[in-house]
Every structure is written in C-alpha cells, then in structure tokens.
Amino acid sequence: MAGTSDLDVAYVARLARINLTEDEAKIFQKQLDDVLKYVEKLRQLDLTGIDATAHALPVFNVFREDAARDWFTAEQALRNAPRQAGGLFIVPKVVE
Amino acid sequence: MIGKELTAASIGELQSLLRRREVSPREVIDVLRERVAEVDGDIGAYLSLDIEAALKQAEHANVDLPLGGIPIAIKDIINVMDQPCTCASKILSGYRAPYDATVIEKLRAAGAIPFGKTNLDEFAMGSSTENSALKSTRNPWDLSRVPGGSSGGSAAAVAADEAFGALGSDTGGSIRQPAALCGVVGLKPTYGRVSRFGLVAFASSLDQIGPVTKTVRDAALIMNAIAGHDPQDSTSLSVPVPDHVASLGNDLHGVRLGLPTEYMIEGINPQVRAAIDAAVKQLNSLGAEIVEVSLPSTEYAVAVYYIIATAEASANLARFDGVRYGYRAENPKDVLDLYGRTREEGFGPEVKRRIILGTYVLSSGYYDAYYLRAQKVRELIRRDFQKAFEKVDAVISPTSPVAAFKLGERVADPLQMYLADIFTIAANLAGICGISVPCGFAELDGHQLPIGLQLLGKPLDEARILKIAHAYEQSTDWHKARPPIGRNVRKS
Numbered sequence: 001m002a003g004t005s006d007l008d009v010a011y012v013a014r015l016a017r018i019n020l021t022e023d024e025a026k027i028f029q030k031q032l033d034d035v036l037k038y039v040e041k042l043r044q045l046d047l048t049g050i051d052a053t054a055h056a057l058p059v060f061n062v063f064r065e066d067a068a069r070d071w072f073t074a075e076q077a078l079r080n081a082p083r084q085a086g087g088l089f090i091v092p093k094v095v096e
Numbered sequence: 097m098i099g100k101e102l103t104a105a106s107i108g109e110l111q112s113l114l115r116r117r118e119v120s121p122r123e124v125i126d127v128l129r130e131r132v133a134e135v136d137g138d139i140g141a142y143l144s145l146d147i148e149a150a151l152k153q154a155e156h157a158n159v160d161l162p163l164g165g166i167p168i169a170i171k172d173i174i175n176v177m178d179q180p181c182t183c184a185s186k187i188l189s190g191y192r193a194p195y196d197a198t199v200i201e202k203l204r205a206a207g208a209i210p211f212g213k214t215n216l217d218e219f220a221m222g223s224s225t226e227n228s229a230l231k232s233t234r235n236p237w238d239l240s241r242v243p244g245g246s247s248g249g250s251a252a253a254v255a256a257d258e259a260f261g262a263l264g265s266d267t268g269g270s271i272r273q274p275a276a277l278c279g280v281v282g283l284k285p286t287y288g289r290v291s292r293f294g295l296v297a298f299a300s301s302l303d304q305i306g307p308v309t310k311t312v313r314d315a316a317l318i319m320n321a322i323a324g325h326d327p328q329d330s331t332s333l334s335v336p337v338p339d340h341v342a343s344l345g346n347d348l349h350g351v352r353l354g355l356p357t358e359y360m361i362e363g364i365n366p367q368v369r370a371a372i373d374a375a376v377k378q379l380n381s382l383g384a385e386i387v388e389v390s391l392p393s394t395e396y397a398v399a400v401y402y403i404i405a406t407a408e409a410s411a412n413l414a415r416f417d418g419v420r421y422g423y424r425a426e427n428p429k430d431v432l433d434l435y436g437r438t439r440e441e442g443f444g445p446e447v448k449r450r451i452i453l454g455t456y457v458l459s460s461g462y463y464d465a466y467y468l469r470a471q472k473v474r475e476l477i478r479r480d481f482q483k484a485f486e487k488v489d490a491v492i493s494p495t496s497p498v499a500a501f502k503l504g505e506r507v508a509d510p511l512q513m514y515l516a517d518i519f520t521i522a523a524n525l526a527g528i529c530g531i532s533v534p535c536g537f538a539e540l541d542g543h544q545l546p547i548g549l550q551l552l553g554k555p556l557d558e559a560r561i562l563k564i565a566h567a568y569e570q571s572t573d574w575h576k577a578r579p580p581i582g583r584n585v586r587k588s
Contacts, residue, residue, distance in 0.1 A: 007456050016410060016455040017417070017432070018448055019440035028445075032453055034511050039399040042469050045476070052471035053478055055301050055331070057288055057527050057555060062330040072194060080191050080421035089419050092431050 003033040103131040103257040104578065107166055107314040110260055114159040114166075121154035121165030121209070128167055128211065132258050135582040140233045141243075141253035143172045144180050145212040153209045161207030163321055168203055169259035171250050172213035173220055174305065175294040176200050179210075183296050184228035185218045187442030188422040197294020198329065199263060199305050199322045206321035214249030214262060218444045219413065220270055220298045222246050223516040226507055227446045234503070235278060236579035238543040241500040244274030250308045251278040255546075256581055261318055262308040267299050268401050269495075269520025271306045272532035276495035276548020279534045279577065281565070282308045283315045284520075286555045287527035288333035291326030297412040299405040300331075302524040311575055312533060312566040316340035319558060335556060343559045344566045348382040351564060353551075354389035354488035359519065364497045371536030371547040372494050375568065379492070382567055389484040389491060393476040397522040398514055400477065403457050403470035404525070409447075410454030416442065449510065478526045485554045490561050493519045495532040495548035499540065519550060529553045533565040534574035544577070 003009075009029045013020045020028070074087050083090040102110075102119065113119045129147055136142055150167060157165035170176055173183045175193035177200070182188045200210055217227035225233045225248025233248045235241040236256040243252040247264030251274035254262050264271040266284035275282025283306045290305045297303065307318035320341060325334040355376065380386050418424035418438030425441055428434035443451070457466035484491055497518060506513045523530040535549035549568070553561035569575050 006462070007453075009452060012452050012456045012459070013448070014436075015459070016451050017414075017435040017439055018443065018451060019436040020448070024445070024448075028449055028452060031510050032449060032456075034509075035402060035453065035514070038511055039403060039466070039470075042396055042399050042403075042473055045393075045396070045473060047469065047472040047476075050472040050475050052468055053475040054471060055287070055527070057286070057333065059288065059331060059333065064327055076194050079194060082190075082418060082422070082424035091419055092428050092434055094431050 003029040005033045005036040007032055007036060102127050105260065106310045107163070107261050107317055108311065110166060114164065121157035121159065122151060124165060125150045125154050125167060125209070125211070128258070131582070135256050136258055138234065138239055138581060139236055139252050139256050139258065140231050141214055141249040141256065141258055142212045143182060143184065143215050143230055143249065146179055149178070150209050150211050157209065158207050163203065163317065164207030165209065166207070166260055167209045167211035169212050169214050169250055169253050169262035170200070170210050171216055171247050171262065171264045173216055173265055173296045174199060174263060176210045176213070179213060181213070181296065182230060183219045184216045184230050185443065185447070186229050186423055187416045187438070190423070191421050195294065198291035198326045200294065202322050208321065211259065214253055216249055217246035218447050219296070219409070220246040220265055220267055221409070221446050221450055223269070223273060223513050224506065225249060225274070226503065227444060229444045232503070235500045236581050237279065237545050238500065240502055241545070242277070242503055244277035244496070244500065246270040247308060248274045251275050251280055251282065254278070254280045254308050254310060255579055257578070261310070261314050263305055264308045265295055265303055265305050266524065267302045267405060268524050269517040271308060272495050272520050272530055272548065272550060273517060275308055276532045277500040277546065279546030279574070279579070280308055280310055281312050281315050281531065281533050281575070282306065283319065283531045283558065283562070284523060284529060285319065285323065285558055286529040288331050289529070289556065289558065290322050291329040291332045293326055293328040299408040300412060301408060302405060312562055312569050313341065313344060315531070316344060316562045333556070338559045340559050340562055343563050345563060346382070346567045346570055348379065348384040348564060348567050351384040352488045353379060353384050353386050354484050354491045355386055356389050356391045356394070356491060356493060358391055358394060359493040364494060365499060365538060367538035368494050368497060368499065368547050372549060375535040375549045376492060378571060379564070379568055382571055384564070387488055389488055391480040391484060391522070393473065393480045394522040396473050397477055397525055398518055400470045400473045400525055401521045402453070402514060403466050404474065406450045406454030407458050407467050408454070410451045410458065413447065413451055446510070474525050477522055481526045481528055481552070489553070490564055491552040493550045495519060495550040499538040499545035499547060523552050528555055529558045529561060531561045531565050533569055535572070536574060
C-alpha cells in the first residue's frame, strides 16, 4: 500500500510489532506521507563538513563505581507483571 | 486567609502563611481537595489523587524546609512511589510505581508533598493533551479550548488554582506551550540540569523536567529543589547549582535581549504579535537593550524534531511489550501475537504513528537520508544559538504563534498540530533553557485567552532568564489575572 513516499506503513508497523487494521494503515499512510513531505525541506541544506550532534552538551564516558547496592527485590520487580509465577515473568512459549 | 482564597496563593505566599502558622499543612491539603472537587469536573486536570498519602505526609511536614508543606502536582509520566504512572496510556493500566523519581525524592527532601498526577498527551506526544487515552482536559480560560500540551494537566491545574505548582516535562515545548496557553509560568531547564531518572523516556536527547507555576519566583523555588547532578542519570551535569531565588531583581540595565528576525513569521496571530511587541517595549523600559539576532536554521527545527524525537521514541517505547508491566492482550497465540496485539490495543494513534515514523527513519537505507541528516541540521541550530548568545543574554519570541485553539480543531491533521511547537522546539534541539511568562491576552469569541512570552537562555543560565522574566512579570499585572471558573465564574 504505497503512498507518495517510500514509507510502507503496513510493513514498518510489522517491524515495530504493532498490529494495524487496514483502515488505520490507510489513514497513517496519508498522514505520515504528509509529514515526510514536510521534512524533505532538510534536503535543501548543504551539510558538507558538519558533524552530527547527538547530544546538545558534551558529556562523554560517564562512569560509576562497579559496586553492589540495594535495589528492587525480585518480588518488587515482578509486582507489575501481567502474568508471573515462581519469581518469573510468564510469556507464551517461544522455543518449541 | 482560608478556603477559596487560599488556593489562589502562590507557593511563596503559601510558604509565608505556613511558616507563620496561619494555616497548617493538613488544612492546605483539605482546602486543595475541596477546590479540586469544585472545579476539576469541568477542567479534568487530574488523572489520580491520593489524598490519604498527601495527608499522611502533611502530618509530618516541616514548614521550615524550603518547600515545607507545599503540595505539588506531578505530570503522570514521572514515577511517584506506590502511585499509578499511566503516561495517559492504556498500555500502563494497572501499573504502580515501585520507586520515586529523583525529582520526587528531591521535592520530598525539600519538604514538598506530591499531590495528584496530572493529565498529558499519551507518553507526552502532543501539543493539546487531546492525545490522552484516559481523559479530556479543558482550558480554564475557555472550556471549549485545549490547555496546550503535553503537560496540559499540570498547566490547567495551576491556572485553575487546583495546584500551587506542578512538575511537567518538556521534549519540544511541552512545559512552555501549555503554560502560555493557560496563562502560567513554565520553565524548561537546560538539558542535563535536572535528573530524568524516573521520568518515563520519550526522546532521551531532548526530555527535561521542569516547573509550572503561578509566578516566576515560584519556578525559581522549585528549581532550587530539583536541579543538580544525579549519578542515576548519566546525562545529568555535574556542575554547581546557583540559588535561583537570590538572583531575582527588578532592574534589567546591562541585559541584552535578542529579537530573532526569523521569528516574526507569517502565521503569528496579530494579537499575539501585538502582545510580544508591547512586552519588548516593556523590557526595554526596564533597562534591557534590544538587539536583532539571526537564527536562520531554526526554520528547520520542526522537521529535525519529528525525525529525532520519533526515532528515539521508537526505541524507548519498545519496552512496552506486555511482559514486565502494564497491559497485556488476552490469550496470545504466540509471542509475536502477544507483542503485536498488546501494542495495537495499548497504544493510541499518535503513539503508533510516531513509533512507525521513528522505526522508518532509523531503518537501513533511510538512516542517512533522515536521521543522520537531522542530527547534522541539529548541529546548525545549536550553532545559531551559540552565535546569538555571543551578542545577547537571552532570545525573545512568542511561546506559541497562536492562543489556545478549539478542542478537536487540529486532531485530524498531525502536521498542523506539530507546527504549534514552532517556537519552542529549537531550544530542546540546542539543549538550552527556556521560560514562558504571561504577557497579555487575545480576545476570541468573547473569551480572554492568555499569551506567553518566551525567553531562551544560554546553557545552564536558568538564573538569568528567571531574573529577566521576574522583572518583566513584576512590572505587569498579567500573572494576577484568574480564569473565570469556580468562584470567579462570570455570568453570561
């Protein structure tokens, strides 16, 4: 279901692990085509010799002591799990 | 001062009343609860309230601490121990925070009492709070209009006197824009100034937590409590924090303010433009020198933002998969079905759109064209500000090109919604600090709608923009105006 851009919403949604209805995919395709058309203005700029900025302020190599400290118990960490048993998260079978 | 008058107090005024023992922390919570019961049915600012927890803390409040006994509302994207943290999303239904965010620990240490969790656009993605999957929030100045967003609940709560102050988060304007639209003060600190540990991550290179308050001085008081290095957030800066209150004053002689030639664009509402022009004259009369500056690359800020923010969001929101917390789809047939349906049913449309766009711009073959290019333009935007700040102490603009728009007006067109942030986004990309302060009203359909003035400052220069904003505020009456709700209701 290609639109005016290279983006194929249905395909990328599968990569992102989001199921979409056909109607939803259609609406998103139109809306995101519009956004991608708008961001095309970035192509006008000459960026030769410009470095990419990942963070606005330069902070590099932040280290901390590799020391044990108190943190969540297994019980606390599992408290919000939709399904859990025996101190473990329960998920559908992954490996046959 | 009791009852309804008390809720109109600023944090500074409440602090004096508490210290003179004219009101007790318990009474403050009671009075606030009554105010919420009176007006929040109309406003819809709060997603949850735990009055018992607040009263319990009030019993032991030490009013001599900097924020002793002061209740602060918290945007529901910041973890407060044992409280829900929904991010206004179905995908976090049932979640209760197992810990306090660092800002909450710091507020508690300063004596403040976390009071209620406020509404937002789902995962802070939006500019009107209409993307909340849980509740609709209305602008206290006109209930048919949006409060702005994404921290719309925090701004509306403060404007409607349902909160003395609040915390919000700002990724592209989410503190400043709702503050402007609701007629209150909102500060986005410098990237790294305030710890984000315990803030649910949206776009990690842009997110900052900051205050939403009735006065500039209140914002300075909260900044004193929450700013500073946190070893739990590797992006937080290990630099000294000044006293943001002590540096406030009324004289702006020697201050140079930059007016960007590019910012007086078409599309600015004429009433907004007139208010900004008047504010510039006012600042000038207080002693500030006004200089023209140029920020040519900021024209590209919205485009850069919607690549970088969505890319980072697509990675950050991968954690919501129905395994460790929150919502899980019923009876999944396998693990892919579990992921796909949990995220289909748990996320709202804007969050899905942004995850899809973010996944796309990071994908092989498109990364260089979109993400890498956006990161380079980001550097140009940063340099624009760096250059401007060689000449001036702060840059002035409107916070939003328009006053509050109607509920529903922009929801069908995401791009139009994105353009609401045209003046605020560049500050997040450049990592600098910014504040919005009330500077007048637009009159629309017989309603007075607040307008905000934005001041952008150098990295780590919060104290200076607070000082400028305070001097301006104290020379005007805009911050004293109250919306026509509850006790102030106007007969029409």
